[in-house]
Amino acid sequence: MEKNGKGFSMPKSSLKSTPSKDDSSQKSKEGRKVQFNNGGSPEERFDYSKSNGKSSSSADKGGRGNTANVKASKSKEKEPLELRLNQELLKNAKCLMDCEAAEIIQGIQDQMTLLSQDATIKLPVSFHKGLQYSQANARYTNTHSVRRVLEYPSYFNVNVLTKLPSTLKKHGVVEGEISVIANACPESTEEVFALVPSLKSKKSILQEPLEVALMVIKPLRKVDSTSV
């Protein structure tokens, strides 16, 4: 992904639970820049507007320049904070749910107990942290069922008289968004649309399939899973 330009914009989240309090806190912090560079160039900035191939009716970043200021309170362009994955990246990459990754990484860990006798086999530094995090966030007892339910919720809705399956993917929900939904273990569709704002434009179409999906995957959660 190419980093473009010297400046960047600090988008505001499209969701604010307490707008009045938030404005006052932002005004009191006016002029404060939040950045941390470890000896890097002062021109380096966070990449907030990555190139993406996913079109969205609520976002229009293509025609805008990248010279906006860091200060959120002064930014007039309220770019929605939405999940954007580079389409070039997705050609060779598949987004996994945390529970799927936990199964794969645990399988490798189990094999490593046999292979650890061979000192020439090296594991990446991030392996153990990756394993630990995936296990902590693996919240379902049956990962294959969760994947199927999120991709084909209508199979599980006996009240829907349709000949063809209604899939979330068919309505434009991408893999990354499905992964975020699964990882978050949402209790309601309201929570789904709050955590994945890019789906709000399709709320009328997605409401029913999502309700079905959440109802079916709820019993698949592990007992000690928690959610906000």
Add this chain to the structure above:
Amino acid sequence: MYLKVKLPWNVIIAPENLDIKGLLLQRAILLKVLEEFASRRAHKDLGYHIAVTTLESIGDGKVRQHTGEVMFPVVFSAITFNIFRGEVLEGQVHKVFKHGVFLRCGPMEHIYLSCTKMPGYRYVPGENPEFINEKSPPVGKDDLVRFMVMGTKWLEADREFQALASLEGDFLGPLPRPEI
């Protein structure tokens, strides 16, 4: 989130590892892939390297004239971890400062959550400093927090990522502390 990626790499095998029968050669190629995958640590687009899963294919080798080494094009699948702008994740607080906290999320250690992005929270200093809110659980060391990623930065020199987090939004914030 975790990604399953398919990567084409060129692997260079030293002449002493080349074997007529081929089995030791495949082993040498696999070990080389594992070694390079581990040493590179991370990729600016794919994130932190977690593990190689399968060696999909090994192409025809090309001899390098001056050294006698042979370069093999290989394709393998691997698991990586990266976070993206707009993604919602759960992280654990590992450092608390006056102006914000640092979260860790898997292999990613430098996720900064500024106090300006923690609406309703105020800093309470002390032996165990934390941010408290009248209506929500506190944010202190080792607490789990659900946040949204505002932006990420790739540091080429260190081969690691930094990120900015935000709690501005519904259904974001700290998870309740487990009752002892």
